Amino acid sequence: MTGGEEPVLFHVTGRAARITLNRPxxxxxxxxxxxxxxxxxxxxWEHDPAVETVVITGAGERGLCAGGDIRAVHDDARDGDGSASAAFWRDEYRLNAHVARYPKPYVAVMDGIVMGGGVGVSAHxxxxxxxxxxxxxxxxTGIGFVPDVGGTRLLGLAPGxxxxxxxxxxxxxxxADALLCGLADHYVPSTSVPELLGDLAETPVRDVLxxxxxxxxxGxxxxxxxxxxxxxxxxxxxxILDRLLAHGGQTAKETAAVLLSRSPTALKVTLAAVRRVxxxxxxxxxxxxxxxVSCAGLRTHDLVEGVRAQIIDKDRTPHWSPATLAEVSDADVERFFAPLGDRELGLAGQGTATETAW
Structure with a gap:
């Protein structure tokens, strides 16, 4: 595939296949x-013997990927029935699992900004x-949503x-902190990335690393x-907030202020999700x-309001509802984890339950 207007580019050079996210x-x-x-x-490429390695990068100078198209999710949650977002997540999460169990080396160059859905196509x-x-x-949590794309597992397994x-x-x-938390494996200076990419086309991954x-x-x-x-x-x-405020350290107090700015519902559901992982x-x-959890989030006030405040109007003053942690009950949280019946994603029952090492 060629052409600067394509949102994602694919090409094979030597032994390496390249994915370039192309919406800079x-x-x-x-x-x-x-x-x-x-x-x-x-x-x-999985079935192509000429392809020994897959490499994913992002076009432009700013990063690999800032996440999913949250504006589209916002519009679907506000004006639609949520089916378009649910279909997107169904395929996106299947892709995340595919990356995790890929039988060939999958090299993610996490240069610049890597957030949300960008983590999903790289950190697995x-x-x-x-x-x-x-x-x-x-x-x-800053847009009234909950970490997804397997992010709750990555974060749930981080040290401490x-x-x-x-x-x-x-x-x-x-x-350094991404390495510490298990979100990355190797550090390479950005000036060396072009040479690294060139070497991957000709040389086994271990030798290139x-x-x-x-x-x-x-860090x-x-x-x-x-x-x-x-x-x-x-x-x-x-x-958690009480402990942060009582700690005495300035960074802990600043962290408490950050939490108090986040969606109370998203905070409680996120904590439950990470612990359940x-x-x-x-x-x-x-x-x-x-x-x-994501499908349940489509029916909440906070997702639409959070995206409006942070992404669309950019006034940075979301009005969460419920507005306080005390107003979010255990039952409110539990509803996010309710089974979906015939709408379940159903990945765990498909015999793909373990990530593949190479």
Missing amino acids: RALNALNHAMVRRIDEALTA GSVRVVTERSRVAMPE ELGTHLALTGAQIGA ARHVQPAPP ELAGQREWIDSCYAADTVEE RRLGTLEQVLDQEYR
Whole structure:
């Protein structure tokens, strides 16, 4: 496929097949057509002996992918019946599982901004490369939504309570912290990325990594583990906030202020989702859970209001409903996890329950 107007480009050079997300003006945000075409290409390359490695990058200078096309989801939730968004998520989450179990090396170049759906097409891969420009996040609570694309599993399995912190706040992290949290595997300076991509077309992945990987510059989270693990070990969002405010440290207090700006409903559902992940065995089971949560989110006030405030009007003053944590009951949270009957995603029952190493 060629042409600058195509939203995703595919080509094979030497031993490597390349996926290039090609919507730079939209920070390479994923839409439904892009998801389907990526999945089709992965299936074709899976059975092509000439393709030994798959590499995904983003066009432009700003990042790999800022997430899914949240404006389309907003419009569907506000004006439609939600079926278009549910269909998009169904295919997107299947793609996330496909990436995770891909039988060939899947190299994700997580340079620049990598958020939301961008995490889904990169952080489940077998070779995840970050640079000094990487800004990785699952920022969904800021738009009244809950981390998805397998993000609750990635964050739920992070050391200590680091993943809980990132899931609730939506904080952006750099290369070292992405490595610490298990969202990435290798650090390569951004200036070396073009050469790395060229080498992947001619050389086995392990040899290319040995040539280009370097130690990452220091991060921030390792030095914050004490208060993060202590505060986020609480059982409820309210108690987490109490611990953050009582801690005494400035960063903890600033974090409490961030949480108080997020959707109360999204915070409580996110905490429940991340905690439940630890009892689920596979990515497919987690994606099934996330699909229920996402579909339930379409029926909430906060998703439409959050996207309006952050993305459309950009007034940055969402009016959440319910407006306080106290108004969000356990029953309200539980409704997000209710089975969908014949509308279930159903990945866990398809015999694809384990990620494939290469």
